[in-house]
Amino acid sequence: MNVMYFEKDKNYKIHAGRIINCDGFFAAGRAPGSTLYVAENRIAAITHRNEVYRFSRPDRTAVEVDLAGLTIVPPLIDCHVHLALDGIDFTAALKRWDNQAELDRSIQEQLRDTLDCGILAVRDGGDRRGIARQAKSRYNAPLIKSPVHALRKPKTYGAFLGQGTKQQELENVLDHLATLGADHVKVIVSGVVSFKEYGQVGPVQYTYEELAQIVHGAHHRGLKVMAHASSDEAVSLSIAAGVDTVEHGYFLSDDSLAGLAEKRIPWLPTVIPVAAQLRNPTTGGSDRHNRYVIEKTVERQLAMINKAPGLGVVLGVGTDAGAGGVRHGYGFHQELELYKNAGLSNSQILQSATLNGANILNLDWGRIEPGYPAAFIAVAGNPLDNLAPLKHLKYAFLPGDSTSKQQ
Ligand SMILES: [Zn+2]
Structure with a gap:
């Protein structure tokens, strides 16, 4: 499993399948094909299909992550x-x-x-x-x-x-x-x-x-x-x-x-x-x-x-x-x-x-919505239909930390 840490001063554009919150609320429509934007360690926007989003700091380095086919879920x-x-x-x-x-x-x-x-x-x-x-x-x-x-x-x-x-x-x-x-x-x-x-x-x-x-x-x-x-x-x-x-x-x-x-x-x-x-x-x-x-x-x-x-x-x-x-x-x-x-x-x-x-745990990690910290996991399939793929995760994403702890 890969753990990726976001860097605070970079912009991220993440192509995903579905993005879901776990009370059954779909962050960007039920159909696959969503894009998640991360800036300053937070979710900046979620778009669906061909909607366009512009980062507030477009001058920063942009990183694209391809998670097409996977579902993004809170940790x-x-x-x-x-x-x-x-x-x-x-x-x-x-x-x-x-x-x-x-x-x-x-x-x-x-x-x-x-x-x-x-x-x-x-x-x-x-x-x-x-x-x-x-x-x-x-x-x-x-x-x-x-x-x-x-x-x-x-x-x-x-x-x-x-x-x-x-x-x-x-x-x-x-x-x-x-x-x-x-x-x-x-x-x-x-x-x-x-x-x-x-x-x-x-x-x-x-x-x-x-x-x-x-x-x-x-x-x-x-x-x-x-x-x-x-x-x-x-x-x-x-x-x-x-x-x-x-x-x-x-x-x-x-x-x-x-x-x-x-x-x-x-x-x-x-x-x-x-x-x-x-x-x-x-x-x-x-x-x-x-x-x-x-x-x-x-x-x-x-x-x-x-x-x-x-x-x-x-x-x-x-x-x-x-x-x-x-x-x-x-x-x-x-x-x-x-x-x-x-x-x-x-x-x-x-x-x-x-x-x-x-x-x-007093963490604001429970939802995938603009304004929330960029902490989530990416899983195959749709866990609302089948929980089994949760056992075999592909990626985890966490806000970057400036401290020198081991990762
Ligand atoms: Zn105990």
Whole structure:
């Protein structure tokens, strides 16, 4: 896959097939044959067929790009990854944290896989060492949003995500995270889902008052809150406390879906980290009872995903890439297939994977329209008819960056 960076002081004329926005809105007519004009890292105009456009600075170098036959779509965005883990071997990944050269190699490989799958931005769920934050400062693409480490109660689930924060230290820790450049706050509201007992999830870690204090502290510093909430109890607590996204939400109730819709809180149902266990012999893929539990958990999550759009719940796509069996990049397309199995339309899936993700990450990358940043991918065929070609991307385009990060 080729990643092309626009240069701010050049004009670009891109001949494309279709140009579509993922809520089904066609930027330049349904028929193929559109031209996209880029100047100063932004989309300057979109024309159809023989319409003429003149750049405001025609004196600048003009670059022509031929993408005829391809469709231009907003970038895919993974709203939940863990760059500190590889999704292959948890213990080996943790060991790598102490070997900078090996860690670098692994992170570079993961970022390459992510880009190859058309994902141009990821939101990290945190790690104790702030490894995703380190990667963010070093690599241009994909764009990385990092919470540094996650907030969790000491002596509860999630030791690899954050060292544990006592409630009386909260304000200092939030100040520290903000100083380190955190893009959002990640909070572990509950334990994890069981693959052995259906409907079992680790306990809720916070009281309403404690969680509300975290949300208030984060918002006060201009940071959104990403809440790991695996049970319905954790989801309803997170909604009440006013978090900004709910992650996982296995076994969430109809009432919780209604609450998410009412408060416009996006839901990241992360089905693939559960579904992937069917192929994992250590967590139950080979045990008949465990298989049954995993299959039933997936089935229930898909049923709730099916209900979500009708109730007005905003869905993003988050893979928990790095979790057992979930590879960076590839897991995203597996998650999209699961959304398809849940009965969502291609248009609903694409909107979750692009525009909704962009909004969740506070990026204005969700639309292909004049005035928007020049960030997009080029894909064969029409993804509104068939999502499969999204897996085999040809090109990605990003606004140029003047910093000296690696590309
Ligand atoms: Zn996670």
